[in-house]
Amino acid sequence: MPPPAPLLDGDRTVNHTPQKPAPAAPGGTRETARVLSGLREAALSGLRPPPAAHPLIGESWMRVLRLGLDPDRGAPARLLPLDELEHRRRTSPLAAVLPTLREGLVSVADAARHIMVVTDADGRVLWRDGNARVRLEADRIGLEPGSSWAEESVGTNGIGTALVTGRPVRVHSAEHFVRSHHSWTCAAAPLHDPRDGRLLGVVDVSGPAATVHPATARLVASVARLGESELRERHLETIERLRAVAAPLLCRLGGARAVAIDRSGWTAAVTGMPPPGRLALPENFGTGSRRIPALGPCTVEPLPDGWLIRLDEVCPPGPGDAPPVTGVALDLRRPGRPTLTVTGGTGDWTQPLSPRHAEMLYALARRPAGRSAAQLAADLFGDPSRTVTVRAEMSRLRRTLAGVLDHRPYRFADGVDVRLLAPDHPGDLLPRSTAPLVVAARRAEDGPAPSRPPRPGS
Incomplete structure (x- = not known):
């Protein structure tokens, strides 16, 4: 079958808690922007975000400040080469659900003077569609195919902040870290691979701040869930096709x-x-x-x-079991991309972790003596009665990580050397997590924020 034709910019062929809106002000949109600008300036001046700033936004401001990003211009724009952009488009699983995303969002975005943007897990813009005039305005701020909208490139924004937190995010006006984006509003939601929970990218609707509609964020989140549902259906179809091929082979x-x-x-x-x-x-x-x-x-x-x-029916000398696991490394240094590396007699192997499993392994790494189901439920949910959920998740983990985990109490197996690779700054620890244990660890960052980077010419 020949490869599909490139999807060009403008080609139309194709249990998260919602974020509360930005603080409203009596004077309407302009006054709200002024209030948000004041909150941002307070954060840039070295103060922690005031209580009026939404926690998702305030935490993002702190992350970006630690990166030393220029609050007026952001990082220099570097577009992907065209061949690399086309490669990412062809290989992205989101290409399969692009028609669903466009059907749900483009007509609404076009009518509201907005655009729809789809990025990969690195925050690179793969596709863009919607109002033609707004696409030209987006070019001026670098929101164009091949550009990076990760937080480290352009600061707090719907795309980059959704990638870090793994949650739908709405960023309005001066909630953006970079000043040149204050005339914009955006609502974004992440999309995950139903096969392994891997973050695939983000769908976003952006446009002039004056045209913001409070329902946009919920619409974007709903369409993202539709996209994930379609990916899940496609996966089930793949499993059925594989079963049809494999069944006769297994019978023989x-x-x-x-x-x-x-x-x-x-x-x-x-x-x-x-x-x-x-x-x-x-x-x-x-x-x-x-x-x-x-x-x-x-x-x-x-x-x-x-x-x-x-x-294999005939095993090497010995009990026939896999060589014992000797060490594990829980790597939480990359926000939104936790991994576990297991070392043993068979060599090293690494697998990505779902947000929930990353929280559970973090809790066990922090408590080497082990945790009961009730204690883990308190660590993860703040509710020691949720033991059924904990036992079900731990059962899945123990089947997946044979030889790594023990129970009664839940803990890493005896003789396994455990390394916890945490971010350099506590505030970057599992940023999408709301588990009480993780939230308490992130609060270890309390204290003066890093000083504001000097402005050019100051």
């Missing part, structure tokens, strides 16, 4: 233990053993003799969109 194995999985480790069909659920696959997984943490030594063969895994 004569009762040998084997499982067919998709590229993300989800089980499509199984024989001779209980269904393992989703498997954590080591990096650089491929055909040949392999050792999978949850299964042990295996032989892997390719299938369309997946793998056929045969468990």
Whole structure:
């Protein structure tokens, strides 16, 4: 099948808590902008964000201040080369749901003098559509295909802040960190891969601040959920196709233990053993003799969109179990992208973590003696009665991380060396988390904020 034609700028072929609106002022939009500007100036002057600033915005201002970004101009704009932009468009899973996003947002954005923007997980603008005049105005502030709208490039904004927090975000007028963006408003929502929870990118609606509508943020969040639902349906269709291919092959194995999985480790069909659920696959997984943490030594063969895994019936000398895990590294240094690296007799393997699993492993790393289900529920939810949720999530984690976790109480297994790689600044710890334990750790940043970067010419 020939590759799809490039999707060009303007081509129309294709349980998060909502953020409260910016503080309103009696004088309307202009007065609200003045109030927000005052809050921003207070933060830039070295004060912590005043209580009137929304916590998502105030925390973002603090992160950007620590980066030393110029509050008047941001970082120099560097567009992706055209070939790199086209490559990212072709390989982005969001290309498949672009028609759904456009159908839900472009007509509304166009009528409201706004534009719709879709970025990848790095904050690079892949597609842009909507009002033609507003697209020209967006070019002047660098909101164009190939540009970076991550927080480290342009400060607090709907796209970059949604990428960091993993939550829908509305940024209005002077809530933007960079002064040249104060005439704009934006509402953005992240999109995640339903197969593994990986952040895929952000859909955003932006336009002149004077045309803001309070319902835009909820509309964007709703359309993002529709996009994720379509991705989930496509994944289920892939699993069904893989099952149809794998079932006859498994029937011919004569009762040998084997499982067919998709590229993300989800089980499509199984024989001779209980269904393992989703498997954590080591990096650089491929055909040949392999050792999978949850299964042990295996032989892997390719299938369309997946793998056929045969468990080795004859194991090397010893009890036949996988060599013991000797160490784990919980890496929380990249906001929004926690990972766990496991070290053992089979070598190292790394896997991304969902926000919830990152919180749970952080709690266990902070409490080496272990935590009961009630204690973990208090750490994560502030409610020790939510033990059913904790036990279900820990059961999933223990199946995925064979040999890493123990229970009664929940803890890292004996003999496992645990390294917690935390951000340089406490305020950057799991920024999307609302778990009481994590929030308390982030508050360790209390104190004077870094001094304001000098203005050019000052």
